Amino acid sequence: MSDKKESGLARGLTNYGDRDFSIYLRRSFASSMGYSRDMLSKKIVGIAYTPSGYNNCHRHFPEMLEAVKRGVLTAGALPVEFPTISLGEVFLNPTSLKFRNLMSMDTEEMIRAQPMDAVVLMGGCDKTVPAQLMGAVSADMPAVQIVAGPMMTSRHGEERLGACTDCRRFWGKYRAGEIDKGEIDTVEMRLATTAGTCAVMGTASTMACIAEALGMSLPGTAAIPAVHADRLRAAEATGAAAVNLIGQPVRPSQVITRDSVENALRVLLALGGSTNAIVHLTAIAGRAGIDIPLTWLNELSDTTPVLVNLKPVGSHYMEDFFHAGGLGAVLRELKPLLNLDCLTVTGDTLGDRLEQPSEPADRAVISSAQSPLEPKGGLVALFGSLAPRGAILKRSAADDTLFEKEGRAVVFSSLEDLAQRIDDLDLDVTADDFLVLQNAGPTSPSGMPEAGYLPIPKKLSSQGVKDMVRISDARMSGTAFGTIVLHVTPEAAQAGPLALVRNGDRLRLSVKNKTIDLMVDDDELERRRADYKSSARDAATLRGYDKLYAEQVLQADEGCDFAFMKPVRDE
Ligand code: FES
Numbered sequence: 001m002s003d004k005k006e007s008g009l010a011r012g013l014t015n016y017g018d019r020d021f022s023i024y025l026r027r028s029f030a031s032s033m034g035y036s037r038d039m040l041s042k043k044i045v046g047i048a049y050t051p052s053g054y055n056n057c058h059r060h061f062p063e064m065l066e067a068v069k070r071g072v073l074t075a076g077a078l079p080v081e082f083p084t085i086s087l088g089e090v091f092l093n094p095t096s097l098k099f100r101n102l103m104s105m106d107t108e109e110m111i112r113a114q115p116m117d118a119v120v121l122m123g124g125c126d127k128t129v130p131a132q133l134m135g136a137v138s139a140d141m142p143a144v145q146i147v148a149g150p151m152m153t154s155r156h157g158e159e160r161l162g163a164c165t166d167c168r169r170f171w172g173k174y175r176a177g178e179i180d181k182g183e184i185d186t187v188e189m190r191l192a193t194t195a196g197t198c199a200v201m202g203t204a205s206t207m208a209c210i211a212e213a214l215g216m217s218l219p220g221t222a223a224i225p226a227v228h229a230d231r232l233r234a235a236e237a238t239g240a241a242a243v244n245l246i247g248q249p250v251r252p253s254q255v256i257t258r259d260s261v262e263n264a265l266r267v268l269l270a271l272g273g274s275t276n277a278i279v280h281l282t283a284i285a286g287r288a289g290i291d292i293p294l295t296w297l298n299e300l301s302d303t304t305p306v307l308v309n310l311k312p313v314g315s316h317y318m319e320d321f322f323h324a325g326g327l328g329a330v331l332r333e334l335k336p337l338l339n340l341d342c343l344t345v346t347g348d349t350l351g352d353r354l355e356q357p358s359e360p361a362d363r364a365v366i367s368s369a370q371s372p373l374e375p376k377g378g379l380v381a382l383f384g385s386l387a388p389r390g391a392i393l394k395r396s397a398a399d400d401t402l403f404e405k406e407g408r409a410v411v412f413s414s415l416e417d418l419a420q421r422i423d424d425l426d427l428d429v430t431a432d433d434f435l436v437l438q439n440a441g442p443t444s445p446s447g448m449p450e451a452g453y454l455p456i457p458k459k460l461s462s463q464g465v466k467d468m469v470r471i472s473d474a475r476m477s478g479t480a481f482g483t484i485v486l487h488v489t490p491e492a493a494q495a496g497p498l499a500l501v502r503n504g505d506r507l508r509l510s511v512k513n514k515t516i517d518l519m520v521d522d523d524e525l526e527r528r529r530a531d532y533k534s535s536a537r538d539a540a541t542l543r544g545y546d547k548l549y550a551e552q553v554l555q556a557d558e559g560c561d562f563a564f565m566k567p568v569r570d571e
Pocket of ligand 1: 198
């Protein structure tokens, strides 16, 4: 007999060939944890719980968990947390992106395999929220996301410090000889001082806002600082909201639709959010069978203003964004551009939410749509002979004097080559050149790390050069800034034109035309192609997850998901 309609502890029984025995045995073992029969007869809210000694951003999760559980219990269900992989951004080799899909599979399968009627997803650090949303979409169980919330800022002399835009800014000063070893050691201890995710509009904060814009987390929760009492109240409310979803037609497949994805793209553009978010949103939407062509991003980018004055694009931090009105204030400014009928995990639509009264926004942090920071969105996709399937530039974090420019290529064939030569004082490079990094894409040995923020060569940084055009198939941290062309697709390791660039070639960037071109004639490119050797890892020589990854990972324009994780489409 199918147990599909069962609920609570009787859902998804372990198969011993005798259904009644299975439920008797399960109840017996669950009782051993001290639950009463009354508790075990309730509906269950699973809590995907991701604290880890390797994840500083989630160090307050035990306290948040208690609040989620309180909310679930008060609303009449039984909360049961379960662990999944946790991904602490700076503790993973070669890069956290490689493990996002693994975490999504872990999340999906544990939601599906264990008895629960709804799930709360507790994530925060960069890849954890996309992984959980990908898993939740694939499992299609009623789900509510609650994020870690951002860190508070700290101080260094007169300056505020917040991870991790200031990490890079101070490291740049140290490389340029503007501050000494003693000062950089002091700064190191002051950059990240509380629980929570990076304090700027980096990837974690962008994904928190995207989760809320999609309708997958409760209104007003994306920006609450990690250590603020409101975050615990949000966690409690999230637990209760998950209970309310049980039996309702509000599953991820009904919340994450083409219209809500469009809303999320608008929000990404208005935030001047992380370039990583386009990869993650593509992967999340892809699990729901929704494609995000980069041409769509460009159409929306041309009609979406940048509204948020946060680092790395502007000057404020996430705690300021929270006090300024948070994502709600952004959504109200974008209202005429949004699809208001989209369902959210509250059971209300986005339009219902935006009808609610609100406090006025702080215009120093969140601009009005009438006088935006920039008239066009923060991200733009570039196409051309260097990137036939596209590349991404965060124009809001770039130097616009470099937007229409032709330059000479200075090529690094790998991350190792870059590390060896970038500070060589004999390197043939000028500030007008384009730095090009090859073989740092998804199938390269480095697995598409956040290495696209190529350092300015020492001989130029010591002369005061702060920005140059830099091009790669890598990613960039959401906390970084500069005129940086990323995610060049196809990547060099898949024979993309990027692999054929040689020192001295001419390259042309035009942000106005949304193009990036390699100005080498076709015959010469064909000659070079004859000598091409891929740097991609040979799956036949690999085992385990490395093998799965090498065989299955898709290119950046498909969200770097695994091919076999896409939904099976009806023909
Ligand atoms: Fe976790 Fe930045 S290191 S969000």
